[in-house]
Amino acid sequence: MKRRKNRDEEITYWLSYSDMMAGLLLTFVLIIAFTMLHAKMQYDEKQTELLGKEQELIVQADELEEERDTVARQKTTLDEQAKMLNAQEEALAEQGEKIAIQEETLREQHELLDKLEAIMSEQQQKLDDIIGVRTELVEALKAEFDDSDLKVSVDEKTGGITFDASILFDYNKSTLKPSGKEFLAEFLPRYADVLLSPKYKDNISEILIEGHTDTEGDYLFNLDLSQKRAFEVAEYCLGDKSGILTDSQLEEMRTLISATGRSYSNPVYDDQGKIDMVASRRVEFLFRLKDEEMVREMIEILSQEEKGTAE
16 A cells, blocks of 8 residues: 555656646647747848848949949040140130231231331432423423424323325335335434433333334234334334434444334224324334333232232
8 A cells, every 4th residue: 555655656656747847848748839939020121121121232332323324424524624624725825826827927928018118218219200291291292393384293191203104105115115214314313312311311221113004904913014114113213324314323222122013913093992094004113211111010019919918
């Protein structure tokens, strides 16, 4: 009976111990489960937080990429603006050089213009002096021949003296007629007395004898005829046997006179504008003054250069 009681007590002890161990085990299980649940919740929170951070990073990365694109575009714009500025600076530098060159050219042109004006003024004075001499010569020639029987007409502008070819030559001929020789014998000494006078001879550079024809016939035939006539007059006036001039006059006239034919290149026109065939057949005595051609050419050149400078 006592043994059974011990046995029952022993069984009861182990049952209590098992229950206690079971309780402890359940408690541990519950603690572990709670801990795992808590850990799981923390993990989920961290995961959620990490996902949020990741989204923020993605957004920030997108924003950063946009900023990079913006910076790249701004850099490109700045590069383009820098190129434009460089180009503008180069253009301004070139423009500055051009302006400097233009200013230098303008200064040189002003200096040249001043020089040209001074030269023109000087040459104009010479031309005025020459015109004054020519005017006096024309008046002296008119006074010489107005009271003569030669019926010589002196051009008031040029001082040229024209003879009707019929006085000197037969039609289409180049041999002086006796009446022509008489005419020249009376004309030339009086002409030489005026041009070779001490007052004017130093101003005379050339005396021209020009032969002219009408427009009938071939140009070359008329050129030959006009040349032969001019030469015939010169030969008669300057020949050793003519005796028209004194030895000193002859020597001086030979240094001045030249003869040429003009064919029908300079015909005479009547009041209706038609060619006067009779008047066109003529021989002319013309004179040139020293420096006259040079001064005229200089005036023309200066006028052209002044016009070009103004443009």
